[in-house]
Amino acid sequence: EAQVTQNPRYLITVTGKKLTVTCSQNMNHEYMSWYRQDPGLGLRQIYYSMNVEVTDKGDVPEGYKVSRKEKRNFPLILESPSPNQTSLYFCASRYSGGVNTEAFFGQGTRLTVV
Amino acid sequence: DAKTTQPNSMESNEEEPVHLPCNHSTISGTDYIHWYRQLPSQGPEYVIHGLTSNVNNRMASLAIAEDRKSSTLILHRATLRDAAVYYCILRTSKTGANNLFFGTGTRLTVIP
Numbered sequence: 555e556a557q558v559t560q561n562p563r564y565l566i567t568v569t570g571k572k573l574t575v576t577c578s579q580n581m582n583h584e585y586m587s588w589y590r591q592d593p594g595l596g597l598r599q600i601y602y603s604m605n606v607e608v609t610d611k612g613d614v615p616e617g618y619k620v621s622r623k624e625k626r627n628f629p630l631i632l633e634s635p636s637p638n639q640t641s642l643y644f645c646a647s648r649y650s651g652g653v654n655t656e657a658f659f660g661q662g663t664r665l666t667v668v
Numbered sequence: 669d670a671k672t673t674q675p676n677s678m679e680s681n682e683e684e685p686v687h688l689p690c691n692h693s694t695i696s697g698t699d700y701i702h703w704y705r706q707l708p709s710q711g712p713e714y715v716i717h718g719l720t721s722n723v724n725n726r727m728a729s730l731a732i733a734e735d736r737k738s739s740t741l742i743l744h745r746a747t748l749r750d751a752a753v754y755y756c757i758l759r760t761s762k763t764g765a766n767n768l769f770f771g772t773g774t775r776l777t778v779i780p
Contacts, residue, residue, distance in 0.1 A: 558711075587767075597712070597770040612767060644711045646768075653700045653759035657768060659711030 556581050560645050560660035567635055567667055575630045575663050577645030583658075584650035586628040587612065588620065590641040591662075597644065603628055604650055635667040672756045677775045680746045688741040688774050690756030695736050700759040703730065703741050704770070705752040712755065712770070715741065751778045 558579045567573050579586065587602035589612075599612030603622040617639055619631040628647075632639060642664050648657040673691040680686040692701065702717040716723055716730045718739070723730040729742040743750055755773040 594772075596772055597768075599767050602767070646711075653698075654717070656714040656717075657704075657712075659713065662709075662711050 556658065558645055558647050558658050558660040560643070560663050562663060563661065564664050565666070567665070569636055569667055570634050573632050573635060573665075575632075575643060575645075575665070577628045577630065577660060578626050579628075579645075579647040579658065580626065581647060581649075581658065582625065583647040584625070586622065586645065586647045588618070588628070588630045589644045589646065590614065591644065592641050600630070600643075635665075637667045639665065640667050641665060671769070672758060672771055674754070674756055674771065674774045676772065677777065679777045679779060680743075681779050682748060683745050686743040686746045686750070686776065688743075688754050688756075688776065689738065690740070691738045692756070692758055693737045695758060696760065698760070701730065701732060701736075701739050702757045702759050702768075703728070704755045704757060704768070705750075706755070706773070707749075707752045715754070717759070746776075746778045748778050748780060751776055 561576045584605045588600040589597045591597045598614045600618050601612050601620040603609045606625050609620050642662050644662050645660040646657045649655045700717050700719050703715040704712040705715050706712045716725050716728050718730045731740045753773040753775050755770045757768050
């Protein structure tokens with residue numbers, strides 16, 4: 555089954571404690587991205603990757619890092635989480651090239667930073 | 669990116685058709701119209717997309733106005749499972765990142 559898998563689904567952490575949210579896709583997609591969703595603000599893109607070793611900032615990259623060492627994985631790293639990063643996070647993937655492609659989303663990771 | 673305008677919310681009775689409108693008056697000739705929906709506690713999922721002609725798939729139909737400044741997502745028989753937030757998105761080839769700009773969408777309530 556084609557899917558994007560995020561882990562963990564729920565995470566509560568303390569300010570400043572480094573964490574990683576993993577994302578993996580089994581569709582051999584080149585393009586992967588991370589979004590955060592906040593009430594009243596909708597989904598906003600954090601980072602994206604066009605292919606292995608190619609990453610770039612989205613609309614709200616501050617406080618986040620990503621890496622793309624393998625095609626299937628695109629982890630989101632919070633080096634020093636702060637309460638304003640409490641949010642619902644989604645990973646997405648799709649084939650690159652053109653605007654005629656469908657994006658697949660993970661189930662989400664609900665992060666609370668206290 | 670060209671933006672879209674959707675009503676904040678709509679209601680429908682179960683098993684009746686639903687027409688979800690979207691205005692995109694600044695659409696360019698190469699922009700595709702995509703629809704996604706987000707069920708409660710889930711990630712967004714693709715519904716349908718089109719360029720100029722009306723499109724049908726197993727989930728829905730997409731009717732595109734002749735001038736392409738508006739479109740309508742049609743659910744032929746709404747079920748309780750169709751209760752979700754529906755997003756109308758323009759995918760532009762001008763933006764290298766091809767970011768999906770979701771906006772606030774239309775929250776569809778299906779009444780049993």
